[in-house]
Amino acid sequence: MPKDTSADSISLLSKNVRIEGEIQGPENLHVEGYLKGAVQLSGDIFIGNTGIVEADVEAKNIVIQGEVNGNVKAHQQLEIHPTGKLVGDCTAASIDIKEGAVFEGRSNMIKSSGTAAGSSSNSTSSRGPQIRKQPQPE
Amino acid sequence: MPLFGKKKKETKAERPQVAVSQNETSYFGKNLRIKGRVSGNGNVIILGGLDGEFNLRGRVKVAQSAKIKGEVKADVISVNGSVKGSLAAKDRIHLDQTARVEGQITTPKLTISEGASFDGEISMNDRSSKPTGTRKTDSALEPPSTTAPTKKIDDR
Numbered sequence: 001m002p003k004d005t006s007a008d009s010i011s012l013l014s015k016n017v018r019i020e021g022e023i024q025g026p027e028n029l030h031v032e033g034y035l036k037g038a039v040q041l042s043g044d045i046f047i048g049n050t051g052i053v054e055a056d057v058e059a060k061n062i063v064i065q066g067e068v069n070g071n072v073k074a075h076q077q078l079e080i081h082p083t084g085k086l087v088g089d090c091t092a093a094s095i096d097i098k099e100g101a102v103f104e105g106r107s108n109m110i111k112s113s114g115t116a117a118g119s120s121s122n123s124t125s126s127r128g129p130q131i132r133k134q135p136q137p138e
Numbered sequence: 139m140p141l142f143g144k145k146k147k148e149t150k151a152e153r154p155q156v157a158v159s160q161n162e163t164s165y166f167g168k169n170l171r172i173k174g175r176v177s178g179n180g181n182v183i184i185l186g187g188l189d190g191e192f193n194l195r196g197r198v199k200v201a202q203s204a205k206i207k208g209e210v211k212a213d214v215i216s217v218n219g220s221v222k223g224s225l226a227a228k229d230r231i232h233l234d235q236t237a238r239v240e241g242q243i244t245t246p247k248l249t250i251s252e253g254a255s256f257d258g259e260i261s262m263n264d265r266s267s268k269p270t271g272t273r274k275t276d277s278a279l280e281p282p283s284t285t286a287p288t289k290k291i292d293d294r
Binding site: 012013014015016018023024026028029 | 162163164165166167168169170171172173174175176177178179180182186190194
């Protein structure tokens, strides 16, 4: 799967446009409009201030500034900004929820797909504390 | 993967700026596949795949890499890619050199460039140029009224 060749363009769903249906593909998507259905991307999804998403969303990184009603799954990071609202369950490798953000639902952590290989080495190093190889961009 | 981390930081910093510049033209990249219905007000450029329906007040541009199966309804439609289905414009339709269209075209004004391929029917009735006269087509082109609260959202 040529997943890494994906993230070169950003698709935009502008404010007064709505999509009802399924969206998928190796793309980045910026939503300022209305989206209903299902979203499955191997790129990132950014839901802007005016964006409303009523769908289950799966993407690499998910950034929410607008509203999401549905279950989200981020293979890497989920970010909910102060203006953001998520009603639904989330699954992510890393979560960043800012002050003021709304999140109603359950949260479930997964291992980042990029660092999955590092977890197997933990079983051999039983002496010391386990070292988590999670990427920390800060 | 050190490259990956870098990219992540960059996108984080850039994105809020993208949100500020209110771009009215929607853009669907070439790797994006949409199944379903796209409606509303605004211009759209599509480079990817659509299986379903466009129903827009505005311009639709079907780029060379785009593949559409279904219906396209808009004010102005310009085609460089491939469309299987029907095209209906209130104002005009243009098929460019690289266009591949199979199906039905309904428009008051039409241009087809040399090299374009078109297999199907054309209907150009004069009534459709004045949208108030044709009730039937008008209601079909009208996006659902549920899109009304866009103004409220705008205030935020």
